[in-house]
Amino acid sequence: MIAPLIVFFACAILAVLGAILLIIVREPIHSALSLVVVMVSLAILYLLLGAPFVAAVQILVYAGAIMVLFVFVIMLLNAGEEERTDWSKIAKWIGLPLGFVLLLEIAHWLFHSEPGTAVANGVAAPPPASTFALSTALFRQYLLPFEATSILILIAILGALVLARKDQ
Amino acid sequence: MSIPVSYYLALSGILFGLGVVAFVFKRNIITIFMAIELMLNAVNLAFVAFARAHNQLDGLIFVFFVIVVAAAEAAVGLAIVLALAHTRQSLNVDRVNLLKF
Amino acid sequence: MLILNHLWIIMLLPLLGSATNGLLGLPLGERWSKAAVNAVGVGSVALSFLCVCEAVREFAALPASQVPVIRDYFTWMTAGPFRAGFTLQVDQLTIVMLLVVTGVGLLVHIFSVGYMAHEGGYYRFFSYLNLFVFFMLTLVLGGNLLVTFVGWEGVGLCSYLLIGFWFLKKSAADAGKKAFITTRIGDMGFMIGILLVFATFRTVDYGAIFQAAAPYPVETHVGVITAICLLLFAGAVGKSAQLPLYVWLPDAMEGPTPVSALIHAATMVTAGVYIVARMNPLFARAPIAMLVVAIVGAVTAFYSATIGMAQTDIKKVLAYSTISQLGYMFLACGVGAYASGIFHLMTHAFFKGLLFLAAGSVIHAMGGEQDMLKMGGLWKKIPVTAWTMLIATFAIAGIPPFAGFFSKDEILWAAYSGPYANKALWALGFVAALLTSFYMFRLIFLTFFGQQRYDEHHVHVHESPWIMLGPLCVLAVLSTVGGWFAAPKLWDGPDYFANYLNPVFAGSAALAPQIVEPSHTLELYFSGFAVLAGLVGLAIAWFVYLGDPERPKRLAKSLGGLYRLVYGKYFVDEIYSTVIVKPLIWGSEHILWHVVDEGMIDGTVNGTADVARAAGAQARKLQSGNARSYATWVIIGAVGFTALLLGILGMRP
Numbered sequence: 001m002i003a004p005l006i007v008f009f010a011c012a013i014l015a016v017l018g019a020i021l022l023i024i025v026r027e028p029i030h031s032a033l034s035l036v037v038v039m040v041s042l043a044i045l046y047l048l049l050g051a052p053f054v055a056a057v058q059i060l061v062y063a064g065a066i067m068v069l070f071v072f073v074i075m076l077l078n079a080g081e082e083e084r085t086d087w088s089k090i091a092k093w094i095g096l097p098l099g100f101v102l103l104l105e106i107a108h109w110l111f112h113s114e115p116g117t118a119v120a121n122g123v124a125a126p127p128p129a130s131t132f133a134l135s136t137a138l139f140r141q142y143l144l145p146f147e148a149t150s151i152l153i154l155i156a157i158l159g160a161l162v163l164a165r166k167d168q
Numbered sequence: 169m170s171i172p173v174s175y176y177l178a179l180s181g182i183l184f185g186l187g188v189v190a191f192v193f194k195r196n197i198i199t200i201f202m203a204i205e206l207m208l209n210a211v212n213l214a215f216v217a218f219a220r221a222h223n224q225l226d227g228l229i230f231v232f233f234v235i236v237v238a239a240a241e242a243a244v245g246l247a248i249v250l251a252l253a254h255t256r257q258s259l260n261v262d263r264v265n266l267l268k269f
Numbered sequence: 270m271l272i273l274n275h276l277w278i279i280m281l282l283p284l285l286g287s288a289t290n291g292l293l294g295l296p297l298g299e300r301w302s303k304a305a306v307n308a309v310g311v312g313s314v315a316l317s318f319l320c321v322c323e324a325v326r327e328f329a330a331l332p333a334s335q336v337p338v339i340r341d342y343f344t345w346m347t348a349g350p351f352r353a354g355f356t357l358q359v360d361q362l363t364i365v366m367l368l369v370v371t372g373v374g375l376l377v378h379i380f381s382v383g384y385m386a387h388e389g390g391y392y393r394f395f396s397y398l399n400l401f402v403f404f405m406l407t408l409v410l411g412g413n414l415l416v417t418f419v420g421w422e423g424v425g426l427c428s429y430l431l432i433g434f435w436f437l438k439k440s441a442a443d444a445g446k447k448a449f450i451t452t453r454i455g456d457m458g459f460m461i462g463i464l465l466v467f468a469t470f471r472t473v474d475y476g477a478i479f480q481a482a483a484p485y486p487v488e489t490h491v492g493v494i495t496a497i498c499l500l501l502f503a504g505a506v507g508k509s510a511q512l513p514l515y516v517w518l519p520d521a522m523e524g525p526t527p528v529s530a531l532i533h534a535a536t537m538v539t540a541g542v543y544i545v546a547r548m549n550p551l552f553a554r555a556p557i558a559m560l561v562v563a564i565v566g567a568v569t570a571f572y573s574a575t576i577g578m579a580q581t582d583i584k585k586v587l588a589y590s591t592i593s594q595l596g597y598m599f600l601a602c603g604v605g606a607y608a609s610g611i612f613h614l615m616t617h618a619f620f621k622g623l624l625f626l627a628a629g630s631v632i633h634a635m636g637g638e639q640d641m642l643k644m645g646g647l648w649k650k651i652p653v654t655a656w657t658m659l660i661a662t663f664a665i666a667g668i669p670p671f672a673g674f675f676s677k678d679e680i681l682w683a684a685y686s687g688p689y690a691n692k693a694l695w696a697l698g699f700v701a702a703l704l705t706s707f708y709m710f711r712l713i714f715l716t717f718f719g720q721q722r723y724d725e726h727h728v729h730v731h732e733s734p735w736i737m738l739g740p741l742c743v744l745a746v747l748s749t750v751g752g753w754f755a756a757p758k759l760w761d762g763p764d765y766f767a768n769y770l771n772p773v774f775a776g777s778a779a780l781a782p783q784i785v786e787p788s789h790t791l792e793l794y795f796s797g798f799a800v801l802a803g804l805v806g807l808a809i810a811w812f813v814y815l816g817d818p819e820r821p822k823r824l825a826k827s828l829g830g831l832y833r834l835v836y837g838k839y840f841v842d843e844i845y846s847t848v849i850v851k852p853l854i855w856g857s858e859h860i861l862w863h864v865v866d867e868g869m870i871d872g873t874v875n876g877t878a879d880v881a882r883a884a885g886a887q888a889r890k891l892q893s894g895n896a897r898s899y900a901t902w903v904i905i906g907a908v909g910f911t912a913l914l915l916g917i918l919g920m921r922p
Contacts, residue, residue, distance in 0.1 A: 008171050012179050019186035019206060023193055028259075031199050035206060038183070042209055049176065049220045054231050058212075061235050066205065066242045073246045074198055077253050095192035095901030102908050103185020109915055110177035110214070137225050138232070149236045156240035163247035166254065192900055200896075261896050268894030 007048060011041040028079045032070050039063040053131045176217035183210035197249050197261050201242070208238050272324040273331075273338050276357040279320045279367070280406045286313025287399035294392025303391055310395030311378045314402055318371040325364055336360055336772060339412050339476060353473055356412030362773045365611060366409040366543060369618045373535045374402050376740035380626050381527040383737035384633060394434060394525070401427035405536050409543065413474040414463045417544070421459065421508065424537045425452050431532065432524040444520035451517040455507015462500030469493050479550045479776070487554050487780055498551050498558035502565075505541025509595045511569045516842055518592055522584040526629030529584060534591050534625050535618035542598040542614050546607045546773075553605075553777035559689060563603025567684075567694040567701075570596030572839075574704035578711070579825075579836040582639050583628050586712050590665065591621055593701060597680050600698055604690065605781050606683035607774045608767040612755065613676035619751050620664035620673055623744035627658040630733045630741065631716060638728065641712065646721035650730045653738045655717050657745040662713050664748040666706035666803040674803075675752035677702060678796050685795065688781035699802060706806025714814040759796075761789055 018038035022031045039062050046055035073079075138146055187207035194200055212231045219227025249259070256263055272278065289309045294301045328338070337360035345355045359367075378398060385394050404427055408420025426449075433445030467473055470481040488495055505511070510518040521533050532538070545552065545562060552559050570593045577589035594617050601610030632639055634651050648655050664671035667678065681702070684695040732738070754766035771778075813820055825832045834840070891902075 004171055008175065012175075015179065016182060016186070019183055019190070022199075022202060022206065023186065023190045028196050028198050028202075031194075031202055035202050038206060039209060042213055045176070045179075045213065046216055048171075049216050051216050051219070051228055051231075054212075054216060054228050057232065057235055061239055062205075062209070066239055069242060069246060070198065070202065073249060077198075077250070077259060079196060079198055079259050095897065095904055096189065098901070098904045098908050099185065099189035099192050102188055102904060102911065103182060105908065105911050105915065106184055107178050107181035109911070110181045111174050133225060134228060134232075137229055142229055145233060149233060149240075152237065153240050156243045160243045160247035163244065164250040188904060192897055192904065195897075264896065265894030267892065 004048060011044045014041040026081050028074050032067060032074060036063050036067050053134055173217050173221040177214055180210045180214040195261055196259050200261060201245055208234060270327055272320050273327045276340055276410055279317055280403055282313045282317040283399040283402040286310055287396045287403060290392045291396035301392060306392045306395050307382050310399055313399055314375045314378050318375050321367045321371045328359060328364055353413060353415045356416060356474060357410045358412035360773055361770050362546060363409055365615060369615055370405050370409060370536050373618050373622050374531060376743055377527050377531040380737050380740045383734050384527055384629055397427055397430045408540055414466060415473055421540060425449060428532050428537055431528040432521045434524055441523040444523040448517040448521050451514050452507040455504045455514055458500045459504025462497050465497045465500060482550055485554050491557060494551055495555040495558045498555045499561060501544060501548060502562055505544055509538045509541030510592050511565050515592050516845060519585050519588045522588050526625055530622045530625035534621040538595055539614050542610055545602045546611055549607050549774055549777045553780040559603050563600050563694055566596040566599025566603055567697040570701040571697045574701045575835055576838050578704060578708045581642050583641050584639055586708060587624055587628060593705060600684060600694060601680040604683045604687050606680060606687055608770045609679035609683055611770060612766050613680060616672035616676045616751050619744055619747040620661040623657060623661040623741060623748055626741055627654050630654040630737055633733050634730050636728050641715040643723050644716045645719045648717040651732045657741040659713060660745045661748050662709045665709050667702055667799055668803050672748050672752035675755040678799050681799055682792060682795055686787045688784050703802040703806045706803040707810050710807045710810035711814055714810055718815060720818055
């Protein structure tokens with residue numbers, strides 16, 4: 001039963017590669033596409049973890065809507081290769097190394113953690129994470145945050161409209 | 169063979185760290201935004217992994233909300249980027265330094 | 270018993286006079302007329318004098334058991350077991366001092382009405398003079414060391430105010446400061462002495478101190494009582510202008526002459542003698558302190574007499590004479606003859622007060638001239654002044670039957686043959702007496718006799734008005750008869766003055782070493798010898814100054830360097846200036862001002878501001894406006910926090 005393991009490692013490597021590409025490439029459009037790769041591989045991992053709804057939402061909303069928005073904006077602004085300014089010495093010499101330190105730190109920490117009970121293999125175990133259960137919880141216990149986020153989205157729409165408007 | 173949850177968590181940590189590095193390293197505002205999205209994704213992965221580990225729903229609910237909020241944030245943030253680009257004619261974050269002393 | 274129960278009335282009257290003149294004279298100006306000032310100023314002292322007379326009468330009627338009269342009016346301060354009340358006390362010594370202070374004070378006030386008639390600040394003068402009388406009465410009436418000290422400091426203040434009365438004249442203002450600062454040095458010792466008294470006896474009331482001191486034996490080494498006595502004497506050295514703190518008194522002649530008469534002859538400078546006499550039970554138990562007092566007194570008497578021989582300013586001669594006579598009083602106290610010291614204090618108040626007032630009359634007659642070398646031949650022109658001054662000179666020279674003979678003779682006799690006799694000190698006193706007679710008659714001859722050394726067209730010599738001559742005559746009478754209290758001693762009778770004061774000094778007399786009473790004939794021979802010294806002084810002065818007019822100049826030239834040394838007052842002022850004053854000023858300026866004040870204190874304050882500014886300038890750089898550096902700071906915080914959680918606190922999910 002090493003299939004899940006293979007899938008996991010494949011998706012993991014894909015995700016990491018995508019992230020590294022995000023950093024390395026020069027054109028923002030290429031970074032956007034690498035991010036899409038990351039998101040898709042994460043969606044597969046969610047499936048592996050037995051959360052189909054979340055995986056679907058990830059593809060639909062994240063990869064499908066948000067990244068499309070990013071691409072739209074990049075194309076709108078004709079964002080080309082970024083210029084090489086180097087105005088923050090502290091970011092270059094301290095931020096970057098520390099960023100890597102943080103990476104290793106968190107990874108190490110999480111790797112050596114003991115998260116409790118059982119493990120994932122995506123099959124058989126009746127997922128308490130069924131869509132039905134999820135939506136029930138959403139509309140019962142988490143009704144308030146649900147409604148609040150609706151308002152949040154409304155405000156976001158309005159804000160985006162106002163901010164992006166050209167001055168007349 | 170089951171995959172230990174800690175693997176997922178390690179991956180989450182690596183992705184988060186790479187997001188931080190990207191944030192510090194890149195100069196284009198939009199790319200920086202994408203780094204933020206990457207960090208959020210990493211966190212989402214951690215949540216789902218924990219939800220699976222404890223066999224609870226709450227992690228997934230949280231992921232749901234994170235995605236929603238990330239969407240709203242991306243919308244507003246990109247609107248700001250648009251306004252900024254119109255004003256400063258450049259997408260370089262180093263040029264947005266009016267708060268300098 | 271009216272006054273004795275309400276002793277504060279005596280002090281209050283001059284204080285009210287001072288306040289009235291001072292508070293009304295300034296705003297009302299010309300409308301507060303001279304007559305009003307006189308009425309308040311002279312009247313308050315006159316009333317005080319009448320109250321004192323009444324107190325004397327009441328005191329005389331008291332039986333011996335009720336003496337001393339002590340009245341505690343209110344509690345002034347308490348601190349734990351310590352209590353000091355506003356205590357006033359009256360005993361025989363107080364009576365003598367009260368009579369001297371208010372009596373001579375009244376005469377000086379009357380004299381000032383005439384002397385200061387043409388001066389500005391008339392109300393101010395009388396206000397200060399009344400204030401001085403108030404403080405002097407506080408000093409004398411005080412029943413504990415603290416009330417006395419209030420008076421002590423107060424008379425110092427009034428002395429400063431009055432010496433610098435013409436404060437627009439720099440030399441007068443400087444003289445006032447010099448007086449105050451020099452006496453302050455002595456006052457330091459006095460204050461430490463009071464502290465030591467409290468530390469030893471747990472009280473500062475005179476009666477309680479002497480009771481607590483009774484069990485102490487006579488100290489043969491420098492013990493705590495000797496220390497107390499020496500410290501209190503230090504204050505007396507300052508206030509009574511003895512070596513080495515005498516330098517302020519000659520400069521104090523910058524003040525108006527009535528001030529010199531009252532403060533620097535009759536009353537304030539005698540405060541030191543008073544305090545030594547008052548503390549006689551302690552001194553009797555500290556023979557080493559008594560010896561110090563006697564030595565200082567005798568040496569000062571001799572030293573100051575030598576300086577007086579060469580001075581040409583009439584008031585300066587009298588100033589050095591005062592220092593010299595105060596030395597005699599301390600010599601008396603130092604050899605245990607306290608009553609003689611107080612006797613000399615009283616007679617000195619009469620004749621020295623008279624000398625100063627008469628000198629004031631001479632200066633007034635000469636239109637302000639004080640240099641004796643510019644006087645001469647005034648005898649016929651101002652006869653009343655001249656005769657009274659001559660009487661006073663006989664008194665100070667110790668010629669019988671005038672007052673000074675009896676008192677000075679007693680002192681010299683006690684120094685020669687008393688319980689604490691010291692022949693060396695007697696010799697100093699004897700020579701000083703000869704010199705005193707010499708320079709005082711020199712003063713008379715230069716001023717009143719000989720050639721007229723001034724231009725008659727510039728100076729119109731006229732006799733003073735009767736308001737000034739009246740006090741002179743009264744004091745002349747007192748200088749003549751004032752000594753007759755002790756006259757019966759000549760024919761082996763009782764000494765009324767010493768007997769009157771005996772209850773105050775009896776305890777000390779009992780502690781004195783026992784000696785064989787010297788014979789009365791020896792005493793008579795001795796007195797004659799002392800008179801001889803006075804006459805010899807007169808003769809020498811006659812020879813030098815009434816003979817060939819060129820003789821004084823030839824004498825001065827032949828003495829050369831010695832004359833210049835004495836004329837320059839042994840250059841003590843210059844020595845003090847170089848050794849003490851200039852280093853202090855240098856230290857104040859260069860160390861305390863530049864280093865401490867500008868450098869350290871200002872530096873700290875300014876430095877704090879500079880540090881704040883510099884820190885702000887550095888902190889400002891954090892606000893770079895660069896988003897990436899902000900992000901870096903966030904990362905630094907995150908890394909640190911994670912490390913904290915993981916590493917130090919050891920948390921694991």
